[in-house]
Amino acid sequence: MTRQQLTAMIRSTGTYLCVGLDTDPSKIPDHLQSHADPVYEFNRQIIDATKDHCVAYKINTAFYESSGAKGWETMEKTVDYIPSTHFTIADAKRGDIGNTSAHYARAFFETLNFDAVTVAPYMGEDSVRPFLEFTDKWTILLGLTSNPGAKDFELQKMAPSAEPGRPTSEELLYERVLKTAAGWGTPDNLMFVIGATQADSFTAVRRLTPDHFYLVPGVGAQGGSLQEISDKAMNKDVGLLVNASRAVIFASSGEDFAEAATRVAAGYHQEMKTHLG
Amino acid sequence: MTRQQLTAMIRSTGTYLCVGLDTDPSKIPDHLQSHADPVYEFNRQIIDATKDHCVAYKINTAFYESSGAKGWETMEKTVDYIPSTHFTIADAKRGDIGNTSAHYARAFFETLNFDAVTVAPYMGEDSVRPFLEFTDKWTILLGLTSNPGAKDFELQKMAPSAEPGRPTSEELLYERVLKTAAGWGTPDNLMFVIGATQADSFTAVRRLTPDHFYLVPGVGAQGGSLQEISDKAMNKDVGLLVNASRAVIFASSGEDFAEAATRVAAGYHQEMKTHLG
Numbered sequence: 001m002t003r004q005q006l007t008a009m010i011r012s013t014g015t016y017l018c019v020g021l022d023t024d025p026s027k028i029p030d031h032l033q034s035h036a037d038p039v040y041e042f043n044r045q046i047i048d049a050t051k052d053h054c055v056a057y058k059i060n061t062a063f064y065e066s067s068g069a070k071g072w073e074t075m076e077k078t079v080d081y082i083p084s085t086h087f088t089i090a091d092a093k094r095g096d097i098g099n100t101s102a103h104y105a106r107a108f109f110e111t112l113n114f115d116a117v118t119v120a121p122y123m124g125e126d127s128v129r130p131f132l133e134f135t136d137k138w139t140i141l142l143g144l145t146s147n148p149g150a151k152d153f154e155l156q157k158m159a160p161s162a163e164p165g166r167p168t169s170e171e172l173l174y175e176r177v178l179k180t181a182a183g184w185g186t187p188d189n190l191m192f193v194i195g196a197t198q199a200d201s202f203t204a205v206r207r208l209t210p211d212h213f214y215l216v217p218g219v220g221a222q223g224g225s226l227q228e229i230s231d232k233a234m235n236k237d238v239g240l241l242v243n244a245s246r247a248v249i250f251a252s253s254g255e256d257f258a259e260a261a262t263r264v265a266a267g268y269h270q271e272m273k274t275h276l277g
Numbered sequence: 278m279t280r281q282q283l284t285a286m287i288r289s290t291g292t293y294l295c296v297g298l299d300t301d302p303s304k305i306p307d308h309l310q311s312h313a314d315p316v317y318e319f320n321r322q323i324i325d326a327t328k329d330h331c332v333a334y335k336i337n338t339a340f341y342e343s344s345g346a347k348g349w350e351t352m353e354k355t356v357d358y359i360p361s362t363h364f365t366i367a368d369a370k371r372g373d374i375g376n377t378s379a380h381y382a383r384a385f386f387e388t389l390n391f392d393a394v395t396v397a398p399y400m401g402e403d404s405v406r407p408f409l410e411f412t413d414k415w416t417i418l419l420g421l422t423s424n425p426g427a428k429d430f431e432l433q434k435m436a437p438s439a440e441p442g443r444p445t446s447e448e449l450l451y452e453r454v455l456k457t458a459a460g461w462g463t464p465d466n467l468m469f470v471i472g473a474t475q476a477d478s479f480t481a482v483r484r485l486t487p488d489h490f491y492l493v494p495g496v497g498a499q500g501g502s503l504q505e506i507s508d509k510a511m512n513k514d515v516g517l518l519v520n521a522s523r524a525v526i527f528a529s530s531g532e533d534f535a536e537a538a539t540r541v542a543a544g545y546h547q548e549m550k551t552h553l554g
Contacts, residue, residue: 022377062373062380068388069353072346093373095397096339097424097499100299103339111345120372122399122419124426142399147374149401152457159434159447170436173450180429222374 001087001115001136003188003213007237009055009085014273016238017265018056018089018215020245021046021078022063031255039067042257043078046249049258053265056087056241058215059114079112087241088114089140089215095120095127102130109137116140118193118215121177125184132185139190141181144174144205146195146218178208187211194233196224196242202232213239219268220247226268230275238276244268278364278392278413280465280490284514286332286362291550293515294542295333295366295492297522298323298355299340308532316344319534320355323526326535330542333364333518335492336391356389364518365391366417366492372397372404379407386411393417395470395492398454402461409462416467418458421451421482423472423495455485464488471510473501473519479509490516496545497524503545507552515553521545 001009010016021043028038035041047057059078064071082088090112094104101119108117109131116138119131131139144154154174171179178192187209194205196218205214214233218224219242226242234240244264252260278286287293298320305315312318324334336355341348359365367389371381378396385394386408393415396408408416421431431451448456455469464486471482473495482491491510495501496519503519511517521541529537 024380060373060377060380062371062377062384065349065384066380066388068384069346069349071384072342072349076346091373093371093397094339096337096368096370097422097426100337100339103301103337103343107339107342107345107348111343120370120397120399122397122430123422123424124429124431126424126426128426145374145400147400147403149403149405152401153399153450153454154401156438156453157436158450159436161433173430173435176433177430 003237006055006087006213010238011276013055014276015053015055015269016240016242016272017054017268018058018241018243019046019050019054019248019265020058020060020091020217020243021249022060022245023249024063025067027250027253029253029255029257037074037077039074040077044081045258046261047081049262050248050265051083051086053262053269054086056089057082058089058091058243058245060245061090061092076112079114087116090114090117093118093120093142095123097123098126098130101127105131105134109134116191118142121181128181128184132189137189139185140215141177141190141192143178143192143194144198144201145193146197146222146224150195150198175204175208178205182209182212187213191215193217196229197222199225199228199232202229206233206235210235211237211239213241215241215243217243217245220244226271227275230272234275280514283332283364283490287515288553290332291553292330292332292546293517293519293549294331294545295335295518295520296323296327296331296525296542297335297337297368297494297520298526299337299522300526301340302344304527304530306530306532306534314351314354316351317354321358322535323538324358326539327525327542328360328363330539330546331363333366334359335366335368335520335522337522338367338369353389356391364393367391367394370395370397370419372400374400375403375407378404382408382411386414393468395419398458405458405461409466414466416462417492418454418467418469420455420469420471421475421478422470423474423499423501427472427475452481452485455482459486459489464490468492470494473506474499476502476505476509479506483510483512487512488514488516490518492518492520494520494522497521503548504552507549511552
């Protein structure tokens with residue numbers, strides 16, 4: 001899916017919601033436990049219940065890997081079930097030396113056929129490049145994350161660089177990451193993860209990367225504000241995929257979980273329509 | 278396995294070699310292709326051929342994930358096959374917000390029962406903490422990696438921090454990571470990845486973290502020197518697990534791959550004996 005197609009889909013549906021399938025097996029409602037694969041059945045019903053209110057689904061690989069190979073099968077079935085109209089993200093936060101990253105890229109772009117995968121920047125360019133080399137696929141690099149630990153390194157100040165071609169002003173690590181990585185890809189194959197809880201930084205982030213899409217987690221259970229993000233970070237192509245996971249999929253722990261998910265997703269959809277004007 | 282047990286095993290066997298099972302399915306010798314699971318059969322023969330010359334095996338998850346759920350099954354069978362005498366590492370480079378990292382920790386420490394997992398530091402303390410909370414398990418945090426991209430962020434200079442309790446001197450990002458993360462765990466549950474190609478930095482690294490074990494990739498195909506690493510970074514408890522992957526497992530692409538692996542692993546073993554004195 002191209003950037004133009006993604007923007008067109010957001011404009012036509014009136015939503016930039018991404019539903020996060022962080023499906024913790026221990027939180028599946030009891031009445032689904034008799035299914036052969038309760039996590040898949042849960043995901044299937046959540047997808048049916050939310051697809052009219054979102055443009056993307058994000059599968060958090062951790063919640064599948066904790067069940068081993070069986071969990072990977074559930075992930076494969078789930079990504080297959082997502083309607084082809086929707087943008088699919090493997091929230092995997094991978095990254096390793098070049099020949100290893102190439103295998104991760106194949107895992108998520110070929111074997112599982114996701115549209116996008118999240119990647120960690122610590123190891124630098126050759127750890128990210130193999131993901132960018134896939135045409136019609138997206139790399140979503142961690143920029144400024146939503147968790148408290150963002151202060152440990154991401155928000156620490158870098159010294160001006162003395163090397164030619166590197167930034168000469170003081171800046172934070174995540175700003176260095178955004179500036180540097182923006183040169184590795186383009187707004188047509190690279191997005192950034194910017195946490196919704198980091199609203200103070202959204203204006204600065206948008207100044208650094210005016211044309212990129214952001215995947216924004218942290219609305220809902222983590223407390224970020226959809227209005228503030230939208231006011232500060234929307235660009236001419238919308239440029240935002242706002243993710244909610246637990247707030248949608250575990251809106252109810254009872255037999256009405258799917259209806260409850262529809263209700264919460266529809267609420268985001270309604271608010272997003274107003275932000276889209 | 279405790280640090281004392283690991284050191285004792287290294288002293289008694291005379292080797293601190295870790296064999297990396299970066300088993301690229303496209304590089305398996307032809308004569309194994311008739312097996313139901315050629316990658317598992319390859320790994321099984323490699324383990325038999327090298328176990329007397331190493332103390333650890335490192336499974337690089339990327340090379341299994343690129344085959345999907347089937348690859349995860351192969352990984353499960355492989356880790357089960359590794360003798361219980363040997364230290365097992367999932368080279369997975371995971372890291373995410375706390376409740377997600379907790380699922381990754383369960384995936385590798387419980388479901389797959391590895392002794393250790395590699396973790397990426399970018400997202401800070403709460404992304405690492407869930408791994409450290411497992412008793413009798415090891416977190417191996419990326420410090421200074423062996424790849425060219427290390428220069429993009431890891432080797433960039435941080436400004437002195439103005440915050441109380443944070444470092445006040447100029448230092449490189451990876452040094453900040455080592456110092457900060459050393460306070461999250463102890464030398465009994467935390468190791469660092471330090472690339473063999475970064476030999477210039479080994480003395481500085483050892484000064485910062487005198488008691489920690491290092492997992493050292495980059496010997497062999499990437500060109501790092503075993504002698505230089507051992508001279509500069511061995512501590513009183515040895516403190517080194519030196520990994521070789523492709524140089525051992527793909528020493529021959531023919532029917533003699535296992536004998537060739539034995540030969541290369543035995544060569545490292547012999548050299549390590551002399552470094553252990």
